[in-house]
Amino acid sequence: QSVLTQPPSVSAAPGQKVTISCSGSSSNIGNNYVSWYQQLPGTAPKLLIYDNNKRPSGIPDRFSGSKSGTSATLGITGLQTGDEADYYCGTWDSSLSAYWVFGGGTKLTVL
Amino acid sequence: QVQLVQSGSELKKPGASVKVSCKASGYTFTSYAMNWVRQAPGQGLEWMGWINTNTGNPTYAQGFTGRFVFSLDTSVSTAYLQISSLKAEDTAVYYCARSGGDFDYWGQGTLVTVSS
Numbered sequence: 001q002s003v004l005t006q007p008p009s010v011s012a013a014p015g016q017k018v019t020i021s022c023s024g025s026s027s028n029i030g031n032n033y034v035s036w037y038q039q040l041p042g043t044a045p046k047l048l049i050y051d052n053n054k055r056p057s058g059i060p061d062r063f064s065g066s067k068s069g070t071s072a073t074l075g076i077t078g079l080q081t082g083d084e085a086d087y088y089c090g091t092w093d094s095s096l097s098a099y100w101v102f103g104g105g106t107k108l109t110v111l
Numbered sequence: 112q113v114q115l116v117q118s119g120s121e122l123k124k125p126g127a128s129v130k131v132s133c134k135a136s137g138y139t140f141t142s143y144a145m146n147w148v149r150q151a152p153g154q155g156l157e158w159m160g161w162i163n164t165n166t167g168n169p170t171y172a173q174g175f176t177g178r179f180v181f182s183l184d185t186s187v188s189t190a191y192l193q194i195s196s197l198k199a200e201d202t203a204v205y206y207c208a209r210s211g212g213d214f215d216y217w218g219q220g221t222l223v224t225v226s227s
Binding site for chain 1: 146148155156157158160161170172173206208212213214215216217218219220
């Protein structure tokens with residue numbers, strides 16, 4: 001059971017928009033930056049969003065991130081079949097000593 | 112460009128040890144921490160801990176103390192993960208990931224299979 005809660009799966013049609021939620025607490029999301037990672041099948045994870053809402057160079061603006069309180073959201077617009085992947089949120093948790101936590105991951109299916 | 116290149120797949124018997132390497136290039140190795148992340152078959156990402164590439168001081172996450180050791184060879188910009196007394200449940204893909212806050216670059220992963 002992960003400290004950060006994500007829905008196991010989401011789905012939408014090509015061209016549509018989807019959001020993926022990541023719920024935590026004051027010891028993690030509430031007081032730290034959130035990042036998001038995309039893991040295409042059979043590949044290593046890739047940084048998609050950092051510092052809650054910033055995109056690394058090369059990440060299209062179809063991908064966006066936001067944070068409110070102890071929850072964060074990843075948004076993807078103009079869905080493409082190539083977006084089918086597992087998505088993970090992550091942040092530091094400072095409840096006892098600083099350690100990193102990932103959400104359980106969300107499988108995105110583009111129908 | 113930044114690259115993290117990991118060593119190849121390993122097949123080990125229970126009780127054996129394995130050492131996975133992660134060679135960094137394209138940046139100053141000691142300017143970023145190095146993390147290790149485990150992904151068991153069909154499962155999510157699990158942070159194992161990190162090593163300070165300046166001091167060599169490792170920090171291990173809960174569940175990764177005792178049999179797991181992080182080390183460095185800064186002369187060749189390489190981080191290592193050693194796992195001893197391997198068990199079947201150690202079967203997973205192990206990733207190294209650079210961090211300066213978030214994990215901005217990842218190795219390609221090393222599959223370690225533990226089977227008799």
